[in-house]
Amino acid sequence: MSVRKQEVPPRPLRVGDLVAAYSRGLGEWTVAQIVRLDADSQTAAVLELDWSGSEPSCVADLGDVAPLRLTHHSWNGALSFCNHTWVLPRSHKVVGAMPLFHDEPANCWASGWNLGDQLARQRRWNSGVRGDPVVAWKAAYTGETVNEFLSQSTAPRSEVTQLTIRDIDSLDCAQLVQRFPRLAWLHLQGRLGLLSAAGELNRLVSLQGIRIIDLFGMTREDRLQPQCVAKLESVDLYSIPAEYASAMHSVWRPEIPAGTYVSILRARKPEWVEENRSNPLREWDGREQISATTYKRAVAQYKTTRNAILQVFVAEPADIQLTRAEEIGRAYGEAFNRLDRRSVFIETVEREELFAALDHIVNEAEARYGPGLEGARDSLISGVEFVRDW
Numbered sequence: 001m002s003v004r005k006q007e008v009p010p011r012p013l014r015v016g017d018l019v020a021a022y023s024r025g026l027g028e029w030t031v032a033q034i035v036r037l038d039a040d041s042q043t044a045a046v047l048e049l050d051w052s053g054s055e056p057s058c059v060a061d062l063g064d065v066a067p068l069r070l071t072h073h074s075w076n077g078a079l080s081f082c083n084h085t086w087v088l089p090r091s092h093k094v095v096g097a098m099p100l101f102h103d104e105p106a107n108c109w110a111s112g113w114n115l116g117d118q119l120a121r122q123r124r125w126n127s128g129v130r131g132d133p134v135v136a137w138k139a140a141y142t143g144e145t146v147n148e149f150l151s152q153s154t155a156p157r158s159e160v161t162q163l164t165i166r167d168i169d170s171l172d173c174a175q176l177v178q179r180f181p182r183l184a185w186l187h188l189q190g191r192l193g194l195l196s197a198a199g200e201l202n203r204l205v206s207l208q209g210i211r212i213i214d215l216f217g218m219t220r221e222d223r224l225q226p227q228c229v230a231k232l233e234s235v236d237l238y239s240i241p242a243e244y245a246s247a248m249h250s251v252w253r254p255e256i257p258a259g260t261y262v263s264i265l266r267a268r269k270p271e272w273v274e275e276n277r278s279n280p281l282r283e284w285d286g287r288e289q290i291s292a293t294t295y296k297r298a299v300a301q302y303k304t305t306r307n308a309i310l311q312v313f314v315a316e317p318a319d320i321q322l323t324r325a326e327e328i329g330r331a332y333g334e335a336f337n338r339l340d341r342r343s344v345f346i347e348t349v350e351r352e353e354l355f356a357a358l359d360h361i362v363n364e365a366e367a368r369y370g371p372g373l374e375g376a377r378d379s380l381i382s383g384v385e386f387v388r389d390w
Contacts, residue, residue, distance in 0.1 A: 024117020
């Protein structure tokens, strides 16, 4: 049975409304106008205004306001105008309404509201500052560097409110919370990595937004609880354990009318994680232009190629290895020629990923049999290049 789309935003919102929000970049409140609402895409076209100041309670507190025009970098006077999800974040409020400053459709889309960011950049530009400032409240790490930092005996970084960690193989959330206790925005991206003690994230009482991608180990008991993280206004989860996804969906979907955006996609069963941990093409699963059948055939061909290359270094003498590697490369290229002819799907990104998959195979072979296989790598690539149509 199809799910009926909402006809109006979950939080009351109308065309012409002025929305106010506090901007960390400005250190003040700012405002924007709702120009359009689209029920099909469930988006709001939002026009930022050139205003900041103390928290307003009504339109009269704003005085004279005008749309924000951007001249920084290469904007050339364009309006700061963009489509956002129409879930009005719980930290934002409607202070009244005014006649529309602009009524054309917006032609850009943003993943978060982030009101005030463009105004802060414009004001820096107007003052002669051409680069973005380094701010103490933002921090970014790789999984390796953050684990090294967490292992040290240092004071908590309480000034950090926005944290991004990529390429995570494993991460202890208890240590993370202890070292970064005042996080408002947390972005964690793994490589089918493991999050332990994920329930400890409930101690982040200032948390407003969380994004978790390609990380596992979380259970139903680790779900974030509204009574613990009462300010949470964005839950963005992609490729996470099915049990955790179900629990988070159950808890946070009722919070959407209060101003929490919820997107939970690609809930994974444990067997999928085990099967795909060493699969460099796993990101193709569910990609828009790649059907399930094409994905399965692509993975099967990758596995065939991997097994053939590893077998070469087990069974073939050194003087035969380069020739066999080139033959295997040709077979790989021809197989994906056939797949692409059936349903054109290999574009620039997919082409790079197919070559990266071959690198993955050779790197695995070097880890098993020792370094010095660059000749085999070159022969493998040469075979692909000789025949590929993609």
